[in-house]
Amino acid sequence: MSVTIVGIKFKNSCKVYYFSPENISFSEGDAAIVETARGTEYGEVVLSNREVDDKDVVQPLKPVLRKATDADKKQVEKNLAMRPEAIRIANEKIEKHNLNMKLVDVEYTFDRQKIIFYFTAAGRVDFRDLVKDLAGVFRNRIELRQIYERDDAKMRGALAPCGRPCCCNTCLPDFAKVSIKMAKLQGLSLNPTKISGVCGRLMCCLKFENDYYAEMYKKMPKVGSRAKTPDGEGVVESNDILKQQVKTAVSTSKPMTLKTCRHACINRWNPTILRTTRSSKNLKIDINISFLEY
Secondary structure, eight states: OEEEEEEEEOTTOOOOEEEBOTTOOOOTTOEEEEEETTEEEEEEEEEEEEEEEGGGSOSSOOBEEEEOOHHHHHHHHHHHHHHHHHHHHHHHHHHHTTOSOEEEEEEEOTTSSEEEEEEEOSSOOOOHHHHHHHHHHHOSEEEEEEOOHHHHHHHHOOBOTTSSBOHHHHTOSSOOOOOHHHHHHTTOOOOTTTSBOTTSSBOGGGGTTHHHHHHHHHHSOOTTOEEEETTEEEEEEEEETTTTEEEEEEOSSSSOEEEEEEBOOOOTTSSEEEEEOOTTTTOOOEEEEEEEOO
């Protein structure tokens, strides 16, 4: 069974949310007013009307209320124009109450029924008096939401160590779990300063190629295992997973020499491995390597 959906993004988020178009035709780039858990919101259509399988979406779908009008766009612009003043007042109140917290951003909901203040802090902060103070100034519902280092970098945006904008701010819909084991598997430096992003946490991009490395690691011979080659018996010295090459130390010739073989395929059930390597320009040699455990 299929269902008609439309994909909408909010603010600078990379995540796409599905809504029911309610017989309204949308094109990519259109603006729409929708009902969300936070209330009435203004969003941009990134996926026009299309049929998808009922199993691919979370039911029930919330409906799109209507297409956004020029008046709606002006209201969004007005909300954004009010943001700097709200930040200034909030920072003054934080300093007044002597709270150990750092304000990151302020957001007015589309209908101005609520103002959300995003902040970071080293630990738990008792901001009850601050909320009362802000509610008295803005005469509105106030929500203080604590975020963490990754969310801070995602909201602010920055240049990553590679020189490109942070992935979390440009293309990642959600944060994936990243561990130091991924850096070790990919042969990267384990120095935290070299594998950490601007947020101070492990870089999200460690996840991008991890599945490929994990798959190839299972197929490549283990370092230290013995190997028989046409040049004699040797020991696997290192693996280059990215180039799919294996370096072996062959002991038949004196002194011991290192041979680099290009990985073609590995049969886990058959210890014989067929490798095709280079000729003088390409070093084309067929090498059969059998792996023996110590």
